[in-house]
Amino acid sequence: MNAILVGAGGMGRSWAKNLAVNPETEVVAWVDVMPGQVERANAELGTSYPAFFSLQQAIDEVNADFVVDVSVPEAHESVTVCALEAGLPVLGEKPMSTSMESARRMVAASERAGKVYMVSQSRRYNGNQEAFKSLLGEIGELGILNVDFYIGAHFGGFRDEMAHVLILDMAIHTLDQARYLSGLDAASVYADEFNPTWSWYREGSSINCIFEMSNGVRFNYRGCWCADGLHTSWEGEWRAVGSRGTAKWDGHGHMVAEVVAGDEGFHRPVDKLSETRHDIAEGIDGSLRDFLNALRTGETPRGECHDNIKSLAMVFGAIESVESGTKVGIRV
Ligand SMILES: NC(=O)c1ccc[n+]([C@@H]2O[C@H](COP(=O)([O-])OP(=O)(O)OC[C@H]3O[C@@H](n4cnc5c(N)ncnc54)[C@H](O)[C@@H]3O)[C@@H](O)[C@H]2O)c1
Numbered sequence: 001m002n003a004i005l006v007g008a009g010g011m012g013r014s015w016a017k018n019l020a021v022n023p024e025t026e027v028v029a030w031v032d033v034m035p036g037q038v039e040r041a042n043a044e045l046g047t048s049y050p051a052f053f054s055l056q057q058a059i060d061e062v063n064a065d066f067v068v069d070v071s072v073p074e075a076h077e078s079v080t081v082c083a084l085e086a087g088l089p090v091l092g093e094k095p096m097s098t099s100m101e102s103a104r105r106m107v108a109a110s111e112r113a114g115k116v117y118m119v120s121q122s123r124r125y126n127g128n129q130e131a132f133k134s135l136l137g138e139i140g141e142l143g144i145l146n147v148d149f150y151i152g153a154h155f156g157g158f159r160d161e162m163a164h165v166l167i168l169d170m171a172i173h174t175l176d177q178a179r180y181l182s183g184l185d186a187a188s189v190y191a192d193e194f195n196p197t198w199s200w201y202r203e204g205s206s207i208n209c210i211f212e213m214s215n216g217v218r219f220n221y222r223g224c225w226c227a228d229g230l231h232t233s234w235e236g237e238w239r240a241v242g243s244r245g246t247a248k249w250d251g252h253g254h255m256v257a258e259v260v261a262g263d264e265g266f267h268r269p270v271d272k273l274s275e276t277r278h279d280i281a282e283g284i285d286g287s288l289r290d291f292l293n294a295l296r297t298g299e300t301p302r303g304e305c306h307d308n309i310k311s312l313a314m315v316f317g318a319i320e321s322v323e324s325g326t327k328v329g330i331r332v
Pocket of ligand 1: 006007008009010011012031032033034037070071072073075079093094095120121122
């Protein structure tokens with residue numbers, strides 16, 4: 001299947017490699033608004049994909065089956081709507097867009113066109129996470145889900161100045177993972193954002209959020225991007241508490257659960273369970289395969305826009321809570 005790739009920055013180049021190694025896909029056009037950007041990317045990768053400045057021009061000139069959007073978040077709406085209006089399905093990078101209003105217009109464009117718009121939420125495709133998800137099936141009815149995300153990330157550049165940097169630039173991954181792991185959607189959030197005295201970010205490097213999920217489950221997100229030493233995994237460090245026991249995952253390869261094995265004693269006796277990595281296609285390889293399967297079979301892929309907008313709503317709900325200082329309802 002022929003792909004038009006939009007965006008030739010760092011992640012666009014990763015997508016070019018991903019599309020090149022997949023036997024089902026071929027890049028027939030590479031679009032970037034920055035002069036020389038596609039040429040530089042082609043030189044770096046040793047490829048010679050035809051370069052375009054505008055998606056519309058590429059659509060008019062090549063024969064494409066779908067569009068992969070790896071442009072900046074501010075351009076996701078215009079790129080996605082242009083592709084959908086031309087009848088082309090879209091696989092776009094996270095985050096869907098920069099506001100809920102914009103994301104809603106994108107979902108509506110997918111409905112109007114009757115074409116798939118999927119957000120590539122790459123951290124949904126992880127063999128260790130699949131193993132942890134199956135352990136969650138052993139602890140009974142879920143009541144509490146906690147995640148810690150503590151990383152000293154010295155990016156430099158725009159993130160140092162960005163408002164709400166952790167929740168806006170990173171937490172979408174973790175919040176989306178929480179929805180995937182629990183199978184639940186968020187109903188409300190109270191969020192407390194702050195910046196430790198030593199932070200190298202202008203603001204918003206750290207945040208604690210309490211989400212109430214659809215059936216009263218509490219999902220607690222604690223994160224900090226200026227925490228040097230003893231980093232958690234980029235997937236987060238998880239604890240889940242259910243009616244029959246507790247499960248933990250370090251975000252890497254270690255996970256364990258203890259489930260109640262008797263009904264006597266101050267501490268109930270438990271059986272220890274563990275699980276090993278499931279063998280699945282991971283990261284953007286996994287999301288590309290999910291998208292291609294959706295095109296082939298009509299099945300709904302994991303990041304389909306009607307689903308993914310619920311993860312985006314958790315981000316904007318948390319920001320609304322920070323700005324209002326109150327608990328707010330999550331509105332999709
Ligand atoms: N899944 C992940 O783990 C992950 C990691 C990094 C980035 N991303 C996402 O990928 C996207 C791109 O990030 P990046 O790091 O490559 O950014 P980048 O700034 O390196 O590259 C973005 C490119 O898009 C181009 N562009 C901007 N507007 C455009 C438009 N209207 N049409 C065509 N091209 C346009 C820019 O000129 C630039 O070359 C972002 O949405 C980002 O959040 C995801």
